[in-house]
Amino acid sequence: MSTPRPPQQDRATATRARVIEAAYACLLDGGYAATTVGAVQQRAGVARGTLLHHFPTRATLMAAVVDDLADRRISVLDGDPPAESGWDGVVDLVWRDLQSPAFAAALELWVASRTDPELRAALAPVQRRVFTSIRRAITAFVGEDDPRVPTLAQFTVDLLTGTALSRVVDPGADVSVVIDRWKRTLAVLSSGDAVSSGIHRPSLP
Template identity: 35%
Template sequence: MGVVSMTETGPVVERGPKQDRSRVTRQRLLEAAVACLAEHGWAGSTVSVVAERAGVSRGAAQHHFRTREDLFTAAVEYVAEERSLALRALFPEGTADRRAVVAAVVDLFTGPLFRAALHLWVAASNEEQLRSRVTELEARVGRETHRIAVDLLRADETVPGVRETVQGLLDMARGLGLANLLTDDTGRRDKVVAQWAALLDEKLG
């Protein structure tokens, strides 16, 4: 997924200082865009607000992202990839502890990235020009998250029901993220995660 921005986050080879600066500016805009969306929602998130937050001129921002839709979809995709890489990096050698994996997967859905993505999804449900792009983005990010969960949980998807078991876990994680939107749901969430991680561990054998 996301070949373009994977390159952006990869090692910089044979690039001049000008390209480096441009890459850093782009990255700052993407991170500011996610923070802005998480805090102010879609209605309060414009290219100008993000440019100011990133300390970049409006012209420079528009050089990188032609439209508001370009900026915010790229931002959610970029941060989702960063979070996916970080999740894999938590278990570099794999782990026998499936409960730790479940907890880490659920964590993906409780921070600013989930909040930003939620604002984007909900805005897309009423705005035609966003809808198809966000639908595509959701599919890509969803596939990647599923793949990571399968790998880290050592789930054998050739066994009937295993694919759906992992999908249900990710749906639960998404619902837990939503439950955390207005209040700090950490206490309840930890107990639910412990219980369902045990169920999953039993089932995956």
């Protein structure tokens, strides 16, 4: 007795997911320039016509990858909570996201978007979605009643992102000192003694 084939819609969904996964792997292995339609097609093991049916252009494929990367990063943020509590936990959580393969792939797209307006337009709303998730994860740790939280959260994201980027050039760089110093700095900035520091409440982008 033959095994019944899955419905056409399920097959199409599986094919689309396989193509996106292949594009993600291409980004990690070779960067944006190497993530061509042909390379993705070969890696996914699908016919060119099949790939083009789902993604008629490289731009539509990259737009789907951008959404997929956001989902991957959000799953990291929504995963097991860090062992530390308070702002120390916030630092550990944000750093965990920045060390994930999904961030490495997203970085490839960030750099490429500087000279690719279409890619940049696809990235902007998704990046806002990621920041919304980061903000939600941070307030889960430290609450949102303190008016300093949005500013300290933004400082944390920006400082740790810059620290992560420095390791692109020097993968062996020891950044543990920077992370430890920022945890100690946050302890001061978020303490009751810092209430008069003039930190206000801007919104994360």
